[in-house]
Amino acid sequence: MSIPVKPFDPQSLRTDFPILDVRVHGDRQLVYLDNAASTQRPRQVIQRIRDLYERQYANVHRGIHWLSEQSTDLYEVARETSARWINARHPQEVVFTSGTTASINLVARSWGDANLGPGDEILLTLLEHHSNIVPWQQLAARTGAKVRFVPIEDDGQLRLTELNALLTERTRVVSVTAASNVLGTHVPVADIISQAHAVGAVVLVDAAQSAPHQVTDVQASGVDFLAFSGHKMLGPSGIGVLYGREELLEEMPPFLGGGSMIRRVTTDGFEPGELPEKFEAGTPPIASAVGLTAAIEYLQQIGLGAIQEYERQLAVHAHDRLSALEGVCILGPEVDKKGAIICFLIDGIHPHDAAQALDQQGIAVRAGHHCAMPLHDRLGFPATLRASFYFYNTLEEVDLLVDAIVATQRVFRRSS
Numbered sequence: 001m002s003i004p005v006k007p008f009d010p011q012s013l014r015t016d017f018p019i020l021d022v023r024v025h026g027d028r029q030l031v032y033l034d035n036a037a038s039t040q041r042p043r044q045v046i047q048r049i050r051d052l053y054e055r056q057y058a059n060v061h062r063g064i065h066w067l068s069e070q071s072t073d074l075y076e077v078a079r080e081t082s083a084r085w086i087n088a089r090h091p092q093e094v095v096f097t098s099g100t101t102a103s104i105n106l107v108a109r110s111w112g113d114a115n116l117g118p119g120d121e122i123l124l125t126l127l128e129h130h131s132n133i134v135p136w137q138q139l140a141a142r143t144g145a146k147v148r149f150v151p152i153e154d155d156g157q158l159r160l161t162e163l164n165a166l167l168t169e170r171t172r173v174v175s176v177t178a179a180s181n182v183l184g185t186h187v188p189v190a191d192i193i194s195q196a197h198a199v200g201a202v203v204l205v206d207a208a209q210s211a212p213h214q215v216t217d218v219q220a221s222g223v224d225f226l227a228f229s230g231h232k233m234l235g236p237s238g239i240g241v242l243y244g245r246e247e248l249l250e251e252m253p254p255f256l257g258g259g260s261m262i263r264r265v266t267t268d269g270f271e272p273g274e275l276p277e278k279f280e281a282g283t284p285p286i287a288s289a290v291g292l293t294a295a296i297e298y299l300q301q302i303g304l305g306a307i308q309e310y311e312r313q314l315a316v317h318a319h320d321r322l323s324a325l326e327g328v329c330i331l332g333p334e335v336d337k338k339g340a341i342i343c344f345l346i347d348g349i350h351p352h353d354a355a356q357a358l359d360q361q362g363i364a365v366r367a368g369h370h371c372a373m374p375l376h377d378r379l380g381f382p383a384t385l386r387a388s389f390y391f392y393n394t395l396e397e398v399d400l401l402v403d404a405i406v407a408t409q410r411v412f413r414r415s416s
């Protein structure tokens with residue numbers, strides 16, 4: 001089913017997002033710059049979920065009645081759409097989870113427990129989100145494996161010269177983000193994958209911050225596992241994708257046990273089902289999967305090329321304007337080496353106080369460690385401010401952010 005989406009024009013695309021018109025703190029215009037945490041949803045996604053609940057919803061796979069078949073078809077279309085979105089070979093290489101965190105935990109539990117032992121190494125980077133650190137630390141604690149980290153340069157780029165030394169025959173898995181959720185740093189995953197494969201390591205790419213913005217091609221990159229979340233790309237919360245190469249998924253034991261993931265259960269035990277149901281115990285996120293289909297179709301109609309080009313303009317404008325402000329320091333690499341995320345500090349104002357002051361002016365940014373404490377330890381700051389953009393943001397909103405920062409500085413100067 002095709003969705004009537006207009007040609008790329010941020011002002012007209014914004015009209016698809018009802019929440020962008022919400023007034024905050026009385027009658028302030030909302031400037032939503034927290035897209036790295038979660039994007040908003042266009043009415044096409046909301047409507048698709050509404051249609052499902054109003055006309056097509058039943059539990060999937062189990063029923064033989066008409067509604068259940070409707071629902072099952074839509075759920076499997078979501079799988080096919082997601083598989084095409086990342087260019088997977090087969091839809092059964094797509095496992096639906098509740099999000100990136102659940103996807104990475106699934107791999108660490110299922111593949112990790114079966115394949116790692118004492119002395120084995122897990123290689124991460126200092127750019128990782130806690131979701132791509134803690135499951136591996138838990139795996140290491142269970143198996144006696146060791147977690148190592150690729151360091152970063154002061155500007156937040158990976159120190160790739162150290163990758164060679166860190167990748168050894170002991171490295172069993174390399175798990176890297178494609179883009180930092182804090183600094184926006186783009187990571188050269190294709191190079192990392194080929195170097196990791198050369199020592200026989202399996203690679204997981206955390207695509208939570210890249211899948212919404214740039215083309216993901218699991219066949220071209222040769223990645224073994226890849227994870228992303230629906231809510232960061234216009235989809236509903238509660239749905240994520242785990243891609244796994246079929247041969248790997250086939251060998252892996254189920255992680256969660258329950259309904260749907262079995263072929264047969266007796267009082268003595270169970271036989272797991274086929275892919276991908278083997279990894280989808282219980283009632284899956286049916287409505288969220290159907291919403292994800294609509295989100296992917298919406299993004300496809302705009303085109304990731306147009307989105308990337310426009311986001312680059314936003315990032316360049318934000319960089320130019322913020323770096324011209326006295327007392328504002330931008331962290332992270334040059335603008336051409338990162339996505340549309342600006343991580344910054346304001347002299348003399350704690351990030352939480354600054355975020356609160358900006359919020360009072362209608363600007364939604366995030367302050368804190370952004371679930372990346374090891375990265376913040378390396379940067380030397382416990383907390384930072386983050387403005388993260390998506391294609392429905394405008395150059396005028398960047399200017400509103402800048403005006404609000406200047407106003408905040410004025411207030412804090414007066415009160416100090």
Ligand code: PMP
Nearest residue numbers: 099100101129131181208209229
């Ligand atoms: N990895 C990265 C890089 C992220 O930005 C996030 C979300 N902030 C996650 C993992 C976790 O995603 P979720 O909360 O959807 O599981």
